[in-house]
Amino acid sequence: MTSSFGRTTANILMEIGAVHFRPHDPFILTSGRASPVYIDCRKIISFPRARRRIIEMMAAMVEDQIGFESIDAVAGGETAGIPYAAWLSERLSLPMLYIRKKPKGFGRNAQIEGEMQAGCRCLLVEDLATDGGSKLNFIEAIRKAEGKVADTMVVFHYGIFPQSVSSLAAVGVRLHGLATWWDVLAAAEESKRLDVAGIKAVRSFLDDPEGWSKSHGGKVAE
Numbered sequence: 001m002t003s004s005f006g007r008t009t010a011n012i013l014m015e016i017g018a019v020h021f022r023p024h025d026p027f028i029l030t031s032g033r034a035s036p037v038y039i040d041c042r043k044i045i046s047f048p049r050a051r052r053r054i055i056e057m058m059a060a061m062v063e064d065q066i067g068f069e070s071i072d073a074v075a076g077g078e079t080a081g082i083p084y085a086a087w088l089s090e091r092l093s094l095p096m097l098y099i100r101k102k103p104k105g106f107g108r109n110a111q112i113e114g115e116m117q118a119g120c121r122c123l124l125v126e127d128l129a130t131d132g133g134s135k136l137n138f139i140e141a142i143r144k145a146e147g148k149v150a151d152t153m154v155v156f157h158y159g160i161f162p163q164s165v166s167s168l169a170a171v172g173v174r175l176h177g178l179a180t181w182w183d184v185l186a187a188a189e190e191s192k193r194l195d196v197a198g199i200k201a202v203r204s205f206l207d208d209p210e211g212w213s214k215s216h217g218g219k220v221a222e
Helices: 004-015 041-046 048-066 081-092 133-144 163-169 181-191 196-207 209-215
Strands: 019-021 037-039 073-077 096-099 121-129 148-157 174-179
Touching: 004 019, 004 041, 004 048, 004 148, 004 174, 004 181, 019 181, 037 181, 041 048, 041 121, 041 148, 048 081, 048 121, 048 148, 048 174, 073 081, 073 133, 081 096, 081 121, 096 133, 121 133, 121 174, 133 148, 133 163, 163 174, 181 196, 196 209
Parallel strands: 073 096, 073 121, 121 148, 148 174
Antiparallel strands: 019 037
């Protein structure tokens, strides 16, 4: 099932060339998994009208799913989350922070940049979520600095790895995403941007990503 946000986001991502289909020459993701599809959300920064619509939808999702007055700051994860945090914090009239992957190692040895008071309720923002693992480091940094985080938001959530939700739920954080691969597949099929064989290959991956990865030379979850 796709949402109106999901379909709009999927169409935007395809229009700007952020979605890549390569069923016969798989991509290898950061996790080591093989994939017939790849998403490059960083391209959005170069398309002002597209990014404005993305931020409008993220703001609406905050209001609908998190609450008007439930967050005190928007925190972007280094590096891809930083521009989204800047735009979304401006749209919501909230302070912005950014979280380093690790303390910078000199000066104040800061991992969180910006002004964050103890008890600050942060919304963690990044460009995408695959299995959710990278978010845990940022969540830990916010909490170590006496901040609070109960929600994280992304433009694109793979939507095929259960641990992306369960690993965050285990630390009390909800994951919100505008679109998933299911949205993109539906949009690609409707617009005929992918042929029948390509649709079949991508659907096979989405139905069993670990099995597809293993059979195409990639790693599987440990």
